[in-house]
Amino acid sequence: MFRHFLLVVAVLSTASFASAKPRTWTSANGAYKLEGELIGSNDTTAILKRRGSGRLAAVELKDLSDEDREFVTKLTKSESERESGGDLEMHTWTSRDGLKIQAKILAYGKKEYTLDRKLGAVTINGKAFSTFDPLHQKLILRVLSVLENESLEKETDLKQFVAGFGGQPKSYTLEGVLMELASGDQIAVPFFMFSEKDLEVLQAGWENWKKYHADDVARAREDLMMRSEASHYQQTMAQQQQRQQLEVLKFNMAAVRTGLTSIWEVRIAPNPGVYGRPTSIMVSARDSLTATQMVLPNYPGYFMVGVRKFSY
Numbered sequence: 492m493f494r495h496f497l498l499v500v501a502v503l504s505t506a507s508f509a510s511a512k513p514r515t516w517t518s519a520n521g522a523y524k525l526e527g528e529l530i531g532s533n534d535t536t537a538i539l540k541r542r543g544s545g546r547l548a549a550v551e552l553k554d555l556s557d558e559d560r561e562f563v564t565k566l567t568k569s570e571s572e573r574e575s576g577g578d579l580e581m582h583t584w585t586s587r588d589g590l591k592i593q594a595k596i597l598a599y600g601k602k603e604y605t606l607d608r609k610l611g612a613v614t615i616n617g618k619a620f621s622t623f624d625p626l627h628q629k630l631i632l633r634v635l636s637v638l639e640n641e642s643l644e645k646e647t648d649l650k651q652f653v654a655g656f657g658g659q660p661k662s663y664t665l666e667g668v669l670m671e672l673a674s675g676d677q678i679a680v681p682f683f684m685f686s687e688k689d690l691e692v693l694q695a696g697w698e699n700w701k702k703y704h705a706d707d708v709a710r711a712r713e714d715l716m717m718r719s720e721a722s723h724y725q726q727t728m729a730q731q732q733q734r735q736q737l738e739v740l741k742f743n744m745a746a747v748r749t750g751l752t753s754i755w756e757v758r759i760a761p762n763p764g765v766y767g768r769p770t771s772i773m774v775s776a777r778d779s780l781t782a783t784q785m786v787l788p789n790y791p792g793y794f795m796v797g798v799r800k801f802s803y
Contacts, residue, residue, distance in 0.1 A: 513542050517556040518742045523754060523773045523801075532563050539740070548740035548771065584670070585686045586633065592626070592680070594670035596693070602667075602679055606635070607660035608653045613646070620646060627678060634681060638663055668693055741772045755782035758796040765792035773801060 513528045516539065526542035537555065539548050552560050584592045604616050613620040615631060623631065628646070635652075636643045643649050667681035682690055755776055761767035770790070776782035779798045787795060 514562070516550070516559050518773070519554055519556055521556065522775065523742050525801075529563065529566060532567055537563050549768075550740045550742075554742050584680075584689050586684045587686055588633070592630075592670065592672075594672050594678070597669040597671055597677065600667065600669050600679060601664065603662055603664045605660045605662045606653060606656075608650075608656065608658070613649050613653050620649060626672070630678060630680065630684075634665070634684060637683060741770060753777075754801040755779060755798055756801040757782050757786040757798045759786065759790055759793040760796050762792050762794055767793065769796070 513526055515524050515526055517524050525539075527539035527548070528542070529537060530540050530547070531538035532552075535552055537550050537552055537559075539550060540546075541548055552563065555563075581593060581595050584594060586592070607614045607617075609617075615623070620628065620631065632643045632645070632649065635641075635649070639652070641652065643652060665679065665681040667679055667684070669677060669679050671677050682693065685693060753776070755774055756771055757774060758769065758771050760769045770793070772786050774782050774785050776785055779800070783795055783798055787793065
């Protein structure tokens, strides 16, 4: 429907991994270790599925050891070379009225498109409606039906609707996700078109994306987390399991003094109305209270979910 979001997709070169075995991951200073499976990465971030809890966590590559960073680089390269047939990120998404779309999530975005009539033909951003493939046409009609609260089921309905514009174009601004079909075509789907369950996943990081839209690295990271979370959601749904929201995992890089301090994992989450993701911070402290006091002041608007002594 609309081919380009503000976000340049080429920037978002990422990889997802079907069968990377769980391994021990180590922080850059060697103080922290955890068991997890690599399920996705880009140039700055690795997405890990933590052993035991199954929670998804985003870790910046700069916080990992040289060995771990090299592992991510090699696996990314081997997966890219291996992929040829089916696409591992291709999933079925469902609209509110039951339309199913087999597609891969590429990125968040915000796009304005214009509906007009030229030489008797209805156009979308200058392209004739009749030249779109059937899926695009169906999606366009459903989007416009929702926006205008009017039933538009076929091209003749659309022509009749546009005829009422009096020769003037009409523009709409939509927020949603860029999807790639199995054919390779790209379509933009607004959030309001998705079912409640799918929307919960896809919109999880949208506010963060808007907040950091001027920061290419942060924006690309949020897109990666969204795609990884969406993929995990599809897998767990297939297994009839509850979806786990992806969290951000951060390491406090202070060294652990043997016998004096322990490693604590402090889990926090944003308060209602505060945009952000659940976050786990590894810190070295004498006790759980000290660990909590070290973390919360650095995250205004967050509350503590729990704290535990960390082991791996």
